[in-house]
Amino acid sequence: MKNDARTEGGVKQGAAGVEAGPAKAAGPCRRLVPVILAGGSGTRLWPMSREQFPKQLIGVVGRDSLLQATVSRLKGFAGNFKVDGEPIIVCGEEHRFTTEEQTREAGVDARIIVEPARRDTAPALTLAALAAVRDGEDAIMVAMPADHSIADIPALHRAIAIAAEHAERGVIATLGIPPTRPDTGFGYIRLGAALDDGAHEIDRFVEKPAAELATQYVAAGTYWWNSGIFVVRASVWLAALQKLNADMHAACSAAAQEGEADGKFFRPQAAQFGRAPSDSIDYAVMEHIGTPTKPCDGVVVPLVAGWSDLGSWDAVWDAMDKDESGNVASGRVVFEGATSSYARSEGGRLVACVGTTNVIVVETDDAVLVADRSRVQDIKGLVARIREQHAPEADTHRKVRRPWGFYDSIEHGERFQVKRIVVSPGSKLSLQMHHHRAEHWIVVCGTALVTRGEEQFLLSENESTFIPLGVRHRLENPGKVPLEIIEVQSGSYLGEDDIVRFDDTYGRS
Incomplete structure (x- = not known):
């Protein structure tokens, strides 16, 4: 990683934590780092969840989004472990600004790792593990999907406290859900020997079963649902992955080492990360527990807390x-x-x-x-x-969020489109121009600072201006209240890809 990296104890250090090399096995660790895996698309909750605004960013079961609920899930954790106040979030490029905005609204200052490409959950957790080991420490990661719902938070905390005790001694712990019904939508964990604290050794992981087999699992009482929540020391995960999938370990390590900070985000190097095989945590590591190739021991801790993966x-x-x-x-x-x-x-x-x-x-x-x-x-x-069918409803909502606010396409027809644009206080759009359309702007609420060619001027409520085709322009909100305008576009082509950016606060090309 660039940014004045240094080496300590055989582990390369940098602004975002550890990025390369084998993690040093540290002594007992009492620090928990929440790791939020927020790279999913959630198509089964269409039309609310879409590619550009997936279910973790939506208030599916409450006022807060699922992401906001997840980043706040370990607040108030009491026990023998201290929770790091800066969770690590791994998300995609298209969701980074909304992810940062929502975590800030939740009162959380997160470290956000932006995946250059989707490679499933195992590479995502590996990037987080590389960032979680810093200054010779070996933090215990509490890896949680960003799109689940948990009703009983104290019960979750109790389960994580038990799992962390196992993780501290080098075991990979996961939370299992005692099933309430046969369900073909979940993977299952076959229980091994019972332990004194209510946990079980993991006998093996089982893929999603057919209905008849799921019924047998529930009747047997020795199979729990796989929640997808894992508690593991960063060095243990890295060592297990290096043993089982050296290519993925090497690609993620190189991507992190050559990555760069970008404002509030950390960007692994794209080409190196692209070499990482795409695989899930379960397939890459967990399904090897209980086999001759097992990288370490595993335990499953029961979680009875009103858990749901909200998968449909x-x-x-x-x-x-x-x-x-x-x-x-x-x-x-x-x-x-x-x-x-x-x-x-x-x-x-x-x-x-x-x-x-x-x-x-x-x-x-x-x-x-x-x-x-x-x-x-x-x-x-x-x-x-x-x-x-190339219909936009598969990927985007009519209301499209941007780092500066949002726009809502309220009407369109042959050679025209009408948008409602809302710009957050202090924010501004890129300096841009269009080859195929002109724009009329009418201010509905707030004050607009307009750049048009060589001119710059203010517009107040009920005032308007015209942006001719091919002219550089920018819209800014210099005020303290949201700026709302109505934009009427006209021209031969009105697609969002007809934007040539000359300057952008948010680093978009």
């Missing part, structure tokens, strides 16, 4: 409070003679369900989903078909 709309329905008829409503929803249904109005329109049973209805500004609760796993295939 049916899971969302199951995780939420219901009325006397088993219905769940979110937003402007009315039920009449309905049972066991979930309805959500996100775009503000009234959703009325009459006589429905086991139905999912989700309304957004630009799409409506109606599905049988027993078929919600098919939504992933539906989204793939929508993407094959």
